[in-house]
Amino acid sequence: MPSIQIRDIRKSFGDIEAVRGIDLTVEKGTVLGLLGPNGAGKTTLIRMLTTLMKIDSGEAWVEGLNVDTEAQAVREIIGLAGQYAAVDENLTGRENLIMVGRLYHMPMKEAQLRAADLLGHFDLTDAADRTLKTYSGGMRRRLDLAASLVNNPPVLFLDEPTTGLDPQSRIALWKIIRELVAQGTTVLLTTQYLDEADFLADRIVVIDHGKVIASGTPQELKTELGDEVLEVRIRDISRINEATAALRSIGESQSVHVDFGTQTISMTLDQGVGSLPKAIRALDVAHVEIEDLTVRRPTLDEIFLKLTGHGVRV
Amino acid sequence: MEAIYRALLEKKWMYVVSDTLTMVERNLIRYVRLPQLLIFSTIQPVMFLLLFTYVFGGAIRVTGSYIDYLLPGILVQSAVFGAIQTGVGLTEDMAKGLIDRFRSLPMARAAVLAGRTLADTMRNIFVILLMFGVGSLIGFRIGGSVSDAVLAFAILLLFGFAFSWISATIGLLVKNVETAQVAGFIWVFPLVFASSVFVPVETMPDWLRVFAEINPISVTVNAVRMLLLGYTDAAETARLAWLAVVWIVGILGVFMPLAIRLYRRAA
Numbered sequence: 031m032p033s034i035q036i037r038d039i040r041k042s043f044g045d046i047e048a049v050r051g052i053d054l055t056v057e058k059g060t061v062l063g064l065l066g067p068n069g070a071g072k073t074t075l076i077r078m079l080t081t082l083m084k085i086d087s088g089e090a091w092v093e094g095l096n097v098d099t100e101a102q103a104v105r106e107i108i109g110l111a112g113q114y115a116a117v118d119e120n121l122t123g124r125e126n127l128i129m130v131g132r133l134y135h136m137p138m139k140e141a142q143l144r145a146a147d148l149l150g151h152f153d154l155t156d157a158a159d160r161t162l163k164t165y166s167g168g169m170r171r172r173l174d175l176a177a178s179l180v181n182n183p184p185v186l187f188l189d190e191p192t193t194g195l196d197p198q199s200r201i202a203l204w205k206i207i208r209e210l211v212a213q214g215t216t217v218l219l220t221t222q223y224l225d226e227a228d229f230l231a232d233r234i235v236v237i238d239h240g241k242v243i244a245s246g247t248p249q250e251l252k253t254e255l256g257d258e259v260l261e262v263r264i265r266d267i268s269r270i271n272e273a274t275a276a277l278r279s280i281g282e283s284q285s286v287h288v289d290f291g292t293q294t295i296s297m298t299l300d301q302g303v304g305s306l307p308k309a310i311r312a313l314d315v316a317h318v319e320i321e322d323l324t325v326r327r328p329t330l331d332e333i334f335l336k337l338t339g340h341g342v343r344v
Numbered sequence: 345m346e347a348i349y350r351a352l353l354e355k356k357w358m359y360v361v362s363d364t365l366t367m368v369e370r371n372l373i374r375y376v377r378l379p380q381l382l383i384f385s386t387i388q389p390v391m392f393l394l395l396f397t398y399v400f401g402g403a404i405r406v407t408g409s410y411i412d413y414l415l416p417g418i419l420v421q422s423a424v425f426g427a428i429q430t431g432v433g434l435t436e437d438m439a440k441g442l443i444d445r446f447r448s449l450p451m452a453r454a455a456v457l458a459g460r461t462l463a464d465t466m467r468n469i470f471v472i473l474l475m476f477g478v479g480s481l482i483g484f485r486i487g488g489s490v491s492d493a494v495l496a497f498a499i500l501l502l503f504g505f506a507f508s509w510i511s512a513t514i515g516l517l518v519k520n521v522e523t524a525q526v527a528g529f530i531w532v533f534p535l536v537f538a539s540s541v542f543v544p545v546e547t548m549p550d551w552l553r554v555f556a557e558i559n560p561i562s563v564t565v566n567a568v569r570m571l572l573l574g575y576t577d578a579a580e581t582a583r584l585a586w587l588a589v590v591w592i593v594g595i596l597g598v599f600m601p602l603a604i605r606l607y608r609r610a611a
Contacts, residue, residue, distance in 0.1 A: 080448050084609075105450040116441035120374045132366045133451040135353055161377060177445065 031094055033058045033185055033216035034079065039088030041074050041240075048074040050240035051088070056218055056233075058184075061211055063231030063248075064220040071240035072220035073113070076189045079218070080110045092185050106134075109178030113190040116174055117162055123149060123173050124158045130180045141180075148176040152206070168199030175206065186210065188219040192226060204229055224327060228252075236337065243337050258303055258325050261296045265319040270295070276316035280308045299325070360452035367459020368466070371433070375467060382467065385429065386474050389422040393475065396542055397482060404543055408573070412487070415479040416496070416569035417541035419472055420561060423504030424536060426468045428528035430461055430508040431515025435524040438515075443607075454604050461508040468504045472497070488574030492581075496571035499588050503564045506592045509599040516606040540565050560591040 034056040041049040049071045056062040064072050077083040079090055081101040090097045095104045117126045124145050131141025149158045152172040162170060171191065178186060188207070192200040207230055211217055221227050227234045228248045236244040236251070244251060264273050270288060277286055277297050286297045299305055303325055313320060328336075352362035375382050393414065401410040434457075437443050446456050476484075486493055514531075515524045538556045539545070545556040556562055567584040575581050 077444075082444055082447050102450055105448060108448065110445070110448040112441050112444060116445035118370060118442060119440070120377050121370065125370075125373070129366060129370055130445075130449065132349075133363060133446070133449045135359060135362070135450075137353060138349060 031058075032056060033060075034062075034090075034092055034218055036075075036079070036090045037088055039075075039078060039090055040086045041071075041078060041083065042086055048240050049078070052237070052240070052242055054235060054242075056216055058216055059211065059214045060232040061207075061217040061219065061230050063227035063234045064218065064237060065222070065224070065227045065234055066220075066237040067222060070237045072237060073189055074240075075237075076110075076187050076218070076220060080108060080187050081105055106181065107183055107185060109181065109183035109186045111171075111175045111178040111186070111188050111191055113193055117170060117177060119162045122159050122161050123154050123165070123169075126162070126173060127177060127180060130177045134181045136180075144180055148179060152176045153202075166199075168195055168202065171195060171199065171203060172206070175203065179210070183215070185216045185218075188217060190220055190222065193222065200226075224333070236333070238337070257301075257328070258299045259296055259328055260299050260306065260309060261294055261322075261324045261326065262309075262313065262320055263292065263294045263322040265321045267293050269316075269318050272316045273313060273318040276312040276318060277309060280305065280312050293321075298328075360455055360458075363452040363455035364458040364462065367455050368463045371460055371463030372466060382470065385426060385467065386471055388425065389418055389471065389475055390478055392421065393418045393478060393482075400542070406544060409483065411479065411483045412485065412573055413569070414542065415475070415484045416572050417539075417565045418479070419475055419500055420503065420565045420568060421536055421541050422471050422475055423468050423500050424507050424532055424561065426464060426471055427504050427507035427511045428525075428532060429467075429511075430464045431511035431513075431518075431524045431528050432521060433460060433464070434512055434515040435519060435521045438519055439521055453608055457509075457512055457603055457607055461505055461512060464508050465501055465505045468501060472500055486572055486574075488571055492571040492574070495585065496568045499564060499568055499571075499585065499592075502592045503560075503588065506595040506599070509596060509603055513599050513603040513606060516603060535559055535561050540569075560588075560595070563591055564588045 032055045034054065036052060036054040038051050038053055039049060040047070040051055052071075052075060054062070064075065066072050074083065078085050079092065079097055081097055081104055085098055092104050093107055095107070097104050118129070121129065127145035127148055128138075128141045131144050132138070134141075136144065146155075146158075149155050152175070154169060154172060154176070157165060157169060162173070165173065175188075175191065178188075191207070192203055195203065204226070207217060207219075211230075217230075219226075219230065231248060234246065234248055234251055235242055244254075246254065260277075262273070262277070264270065267290070270290070270293070274286055274288060274295055277295060286295060288295050297309075299309075306325060310320075310323070349362055349365065352358045352365070396404075396414050396418075397411050401414065404410055406413040434443070437446075437456075443456065488496075511528055514527050518524050518527050538548075538552055539559045539562040540556065541561065545553050545562065548556055563584060567581070567588040569575075570577075570581040570584060
């Protein structure tokens with residue numbers, strides 16, 4: 031039995047169809063990354079699966095429990111950590127976790143022990159008895175995640191867990207999520223970041239306008255959708271034609287774009303970063319002086335352009 | 345406390361009580377951590393009390409001293425204004441995503457609202473006692489029996505509790521902190537001023553007096569006033585006290601289920 035199963039679920043708000051028939055399966059102990067721009071329907075999908083919102087049509091099961099008809103039982107076995115750190119600002123970290131434990135109807139002693147345990151695990155012991163007003167963004171997110179783990183849930187829903195966090199806190203949170211998965215937790219996470227989905231997810235589903243537009247392992251999607259992009263800024267704009275020709279000559283890709291404003295040429299590296307030396311040699315032979323050179327992953331926008339013919343809607 | 349809590353967990357149907365207690369505690373901690381919340385919620389009624397006693401009071405004709413007439417009205421007004429905070433607090437919790445957290449937990453559905461309204465009622469105990477104290481300092485004297493005063497106190501608290509549920513319903517409908525603040529006051533203001541809180545309704549024009557007389561705030565103020573001042577017509581006092589209770593039960597009967605329904609569906 032898969033951990034999460036969704037069959038053709040839909041949700042409209044007035045005239046707007048936020049989710050337009052999504053099917054998904056998440057196997058036990060794996061991470062599914064739901065990737066998409068703002069307004070794609072990611073949060074709506076999570077809210078339906080976590081019983082916060084009624085499903086218009088279709089069905090969904092979490093660990094075999096129907097989210098619509100067995101909502102209370104579903105709530106016992108899921109954890110939810112949101113985009114907005116859903117913790118009480120006026121309470122201390124410890125009080126927040128004890129409160130959640132009590133709302134799971136744990137005996138007081140057990141709730142206290144569990145809170146102390148989680149605070150230690152999330153490196154919050156020193157801040158445990160301070161109110162959340164004094165917490166940094168990263169600490170709040172960690173506490174929010176800790177709160178979603180009070181009941182040791184087999185299934186965890188994370189709605190944009192690292193949006194707005196600094197890189198260090200992001201990586202810290204990623205590590206924690208990986209540990210949980212290693213212990214057998216199933217995770218469904220939404221994100222706007224390609225690198226996050228790449229790092230955490232076993233499978234990625236790309237959604238846009240409430241529909242699945244691509245899915246696969248990160249590797250499959252990368253091969254299919256986007257290779258590294260080489261960007262070269264040249265010193266002398268009058269040499270732009272020679273530079274472009276030199277890059278074309280390495281026979282990599284037909285997609286070479288020139289931006290005269292920034293004097294930058296960008297080219298998709300079909301063979302990956304391995305062909306970087308070839309490109310540099312070709313430019314050198316053509317006597318093109320390089321001012322700046324970068325290799326980067328395709329952006330979400332470029333992937334969307336490729337998948338849908340339009341960029342990410344703003 | 346711990347023993348009670350443990351006993352409540354024995355029975356599944358008692359979860360609603362234990363969850364409500366947890367929520368009451370959470371809401372009251374706010375006042376301990378932010379005493380200014382409590383101070384500000386008492387400054388306003390104290391100002392009203394002083395303003396009406398010393399500025400307008402001299403121009404208002406009542407039987408007996410004006411402070412005796414005014415204080416019961418101010419007590420009801422304090423309870424009602426306090427109730428507005430219920431809706432505001434709920435929208436704050438919604439905006440911060442806390443309500444989402446609670447709704448994703450297997451806790452009793454009614455506990456978030458019950459915890460909030462009960463905590464606000466407890467805050468009202470404090471505000472009402474303080475107003476009693478300030479009133480006594482400037483000349484208010486209880487004229488009735490102790491048991492009547494206790495009854496008046498109970499009616500005050502229950503009335504505030506009932507208004508908290510109206511306020512909760514409004515908060516859940518508007519879903520926005522600023523709107524809840526404004527929407528909370530606009531309907532309360534006419535109710536408070538077109539009533540017998542500050543002045544006898546006899547001087548009002550007919551159309552307004554009709555409204556002022558059936559206004560639940562007037563009914564409650566009159567009942568509390570008679571109980572506190574020791575009004576000699578016991579039958580009339582009892583009639584008004586019962587009428588106030590009918591209003592309280594009626595408001596709760598409509599707005600409790602309504603608010604809980606809205607909470608379940610809140611998106």
